[in-house]
Each structure stands twice: as structure tokens, then as C-alpha cells.
Amino acid sequence: MSTLASQFPIVVRSLNLGFLQSLRLFFVTLIGALPLGLLISFGSMSAWAPLAKLGLRKRAATGKKTRFTKFCAEFRPISLIVRVIVWIFRGTPLMLQLLIIFYFPGLVWGNNVWGSGEAGRFAASCIAFVINYACYFSEIYRGGIEGIPRGQYEAGQVLGMKHSQIFRRVVLLQVVKRIIPPMGNEIITLVKDTSLARIIALQEIIWAGQAFMKGSHGISGAIWPLFFTGVYYLVFTGIVTLILGAVEKKLGYFKA
């Protein structure tokens, strides 16, 4: 029977390795989902309505507003498709998405694209997390962008700026400032959500902590390592909170 003191260094070394994997998943998700989310938000706000002209012509010809002309005016296929995708990824558990992305190719197509190693599990986790979080981020971006007063765009327009210049030079920083609080929420949730990858046996920190219950590195039946993983999450979310606070403070020089 080993003592807690003798177990401690062994457990910490193992948990450190596990947390490193958690952090990798966290950063890859962030780097992937932040830009992808912006792209998705553009998609969901797309105003492209290919039937609008047809509807207007029909209306001009008949002089009447019908269900058909209304449909033509409001049918925005890109926005529709993107919003359905966002609905699916926000509407189902991330854990389920992980399972489907990891097992579907092997079980249904008979072609396990992920292989059997840790690298494959990590790649599958990254894809599930990036898509899932990009969908959440996209809604935050959309809220931020739609919250910018129209006068800001119009001021840019009458000053002869291009759409892209108005977005990059006028709107973007105001959006960033507005979305930091809700983004911070999501990012802190992401720190803890990385533990969901345990379900496909990614060797992140929960997996590493649990291993000491069954037996690992000569220690078995120990539950405290699993409980102790909470400290890692707490410390890291603390650091993230500090960083978000610093960014918020840095953007405090103007009011939007």
C-alpha cells in the first residue's frame, strides 16, 4: 500500500501529460473555430436571394403580393443552409458528434480513416470541436455584427469607403469589443468541454485521472487523482479569465 506522498509525483506527471493533450485540443479548437465561426456568421447573414428579381417581376406584372412573391423575396439559400447546419451542431450533444465523427467512417463505410492510435483520436476530436465551436462562435459574431448601428456603415459609405474597408477599419474592432464577454463565456466552457473527448478515449486529463482507478503506473483503486484534475481546470480557467479581462481593459479606451 503506497502512501499519498509517494503516489503524488507519479500522478502529477501523468496528469500533466493528460492536460497537455487537453490544452492541445483547446488551442487547436480556438485557432480553427474563431475564423471558421466568422465565415459561418457571414453565411448565415448572407442576403443572396436569387429569386428576388423573379418575384419583383411577377409582382410588377400582376400588381399583387402573393405567397409566391413573398417566398421569392425571402428565399436566401446560403443563409438557409448555413442556419440548418448551425442548428444541427448546436442542437445535438458534442459528445454524440464526437462519437459519430470518430466511429461513423469505420462502422458504416468500413473505412476507419482515423486509424487506431492517439493521433487519429486527436484528429477526430479536433474536427468535432472546431465545427461545434465555430457554430456557437458564429452566433456570437452575428449578434455583434448586427448590433453595430447602421449609421456606422452609412458614415463609411458617404465617405467613399469600400464595403471591405468599412468592415475592417470601422466595424470589426467595435464587434470585437462587443463580443468579448460572450466569447469569454464560450472559451471558458471550451476549456472544460475538452474532457468530452474522453468518450472516444482521447488521452486527456480526465482519461489520465481515471486510469488510476483501474490501475496505472502501479497505482490502482485511487479516486483522488480524478478529483485532483479539477485543480488543473480551475488554474487554467483562472488564467483565461485574467487574459480576457486584460483584453477587455485594453479595448476600454473607446465606447461603442
Next chain:
Amino acid sequence: MSLLEVCDLKKSFDKLHVLKGISFSLEKGEVLAILGASGSGKTTLLRCLNFLETADSGSIKVNGEELLGGKINQEILRKKRLHFGLVFQSFNLFPQYTVLKNVTLAHELLASERPDYKARKKEILSEINENALALLERVGLSDKKDAYPHQLSGGPCQRVAIARALALSPDVLCFDEPTSALDPNLTGEVLKVIRSLKTSDRTMIVVTHEMEFAHSVADKVIFMANGRIEEEGTADEVFKNPKSPLTREFFKSFRF
């Protein structure tokens, strides 16, 4: 040839006819005041001139060049908009930039498209900077050039917006109820600035409810009602001897 010729301008939103055929002309250096009750189409008229809305039919000529009709894309719209400047009721300053940068931003972006920009970048930027400083001096805000918009009250904000609109030297500078968002103390300083801008070569259109100001500054006055020009003439003609009953009724509600 007049500097600005507007002929039979019409605009409707769905079934609502906001402009029912507006015609007027303006010589270089003239100031036109547009009066009228809310909903008479004054703001829509300015928005059509600035191409924030596209008029349905009619003609807008600046120095004989027809701006309305023909192909419309972003580049063409930008060129058209540069003929006009617009000062908004709600200022619409860019909150993340200093007063000085608010004035220079659009000018710098526009200059970056010049073919000689790369070779003469330093020179061009310093010219733009000098120009902006001179404009801030004119509106009496030299000492506030490094302040951010939220640090200024409404009057100074509107004066910055005026300097910003002047920076691109538009052919016609439009004001959309520039003092309606200001309390009486601040109204005076903004009107004083607008008055001081009246020179032989600066053409301005001012939509306003400040009757005294309109009377003393405007060369021409237009009174609009229900999307039409109800009465037009010199300031003295319209103010001292209004012919239309609608105009007389409107003036009654104002005390001089």
C-alpha cells in the same frame, strides 16, 4: 450651368411614395435650406443625393454629369457618393478612432488607391494630416485632436463630423438636421460653424428646423410637404411672404 440640378426625383418604399417628383437647382456657393414637417421627405431626399438610397426615377446632375441611372456597382456608387458629403443627425463618428483619425481615415484610404501612393506615401499622408488639422482648427477643435468621441459632448462631436465631411472636399455638403440631437446650448456652436463655412465656392444643403438660422444663412429655401416641394424661393420670399397655406400653417407652429 448649375452646379447641382435635380429633376423630377421620385422614390417610394413599397407603396409609400416618399418623394413625388422633386426638382431644384443650386449654383456654386449657394446654401439651400430645406424645411418641412417630419415625414415630408427631407431626409430621404438627402439620402438619395448621397446614394444611401437609390432614387426610382428622375435625374441628379452635378456639373452637368448625370449620376442617376446606368449600371450600379460598388465602385460606381463610391464615385457618385464622393460628389456629396453628409453630416448626420446622430454624428456617427467612429468611436475607436481619435478625433484626428476620424477626419483623416477616409482620406487616407482613398489616397492609398492613387497610382503614386507607394512612391510618395510619406508626403501624401502628411498632406492629409495637415489638411485635417486645418479643418479641426476651422471648427475650433485643434486642442481635442487626440480625444476620443465618447470624451466629447454632442456639440464638439458634430463639429468633428463636419470636419470629417469636409476632408474629402465634396461638391455639395449636406446636413441632415445637424442640431436636432443637441440641446440649445450646443446647437448655437454648431450653427456658428456651419455659418462660417459659407464661402463663395462651398455649396451646401441644410435640412433643419432652426428657422432663424435658415433665414439668415440660406440663399434659397425649399418647403417640403408630403413628398413634394410646396414652396420655394429666396429666404426672404419664403419666410416673410409664404404663398402656400401649408407653409403658413407650418411657420405658425414656430415662434421667431
